[in-house]
Amino acid sequence: MTSELLNYKTVSPDEVTTWHEACKVTDFPQDGGLCISYQGLQIAVFNFSQRKEWYATQNLCPHKHQMILSRGMVGSEGEEPKVACPFHKKTFSLKSGENLNGNECKLATYPVKVENETVYVGFA
Numbered sequence: 001m002t003s004e005l006l007n008y009k010t011v012s013p014d015e016v017t018t019w020h021e022a023c024k025v026t027d028f029p030q031d032g033g034l035c036i037s038y039q040g041l042q043i044a045v046f047n048f049s050q051r052k053e054w055y056a057t058q059n060l061c062p063h064k065h066q067m068i069l070s071r072g073m074v075g076s077e078g079e080e081p082k083v084a085c086p087f088h089k090k091t092f093s094l095k096s097g098e099n100l101n102g103n104e105c106k107l108a109t110y111p112v113k114v115e116n117e118t119v120y121v122g123f124a
């Protein structure tokens with residue numbers, strides 16, 4: 001099972017055709033994530049409240065194919081926002097999806113916007 005087989009594909013802001021209503025801001029933990037479902041895909045959405053930033057990635061950790069990243073710990077490596085998988089602590093950039101421990105696997109990332117206390121994730 002690969003990310004590609006599950007149709008996870010990074011969406012850049014200019015590719016968004018659908019803004020999917022994910023949740024209310026108040027549903028989210030501070031500096032934590034939630035898993036949402038969109039067309040059969042599990043998407044991890046993160047409220048990085050310390051930085052006042054929002055991110056979305058695939059929920060699937062590409063290392064051992066666990067649906068877990070929404071429960072990962074968010075933090076920063078220098079200026080780079082990141083999430084650490086709870087299983088084997090591999091860390092991924094929340095901006096680019098890059099594996100910060102090497103380059104063997106990468107996350108798909110999605111744009112997020114917040115309007116009227118509602119969180120939307122962009123899909124193409």
Ligand code: FES
Pocket residue numbers: 061062063064065066085086087088089090
């Ligand atoms: S399953 Fe996520 S780091 Fe191993």
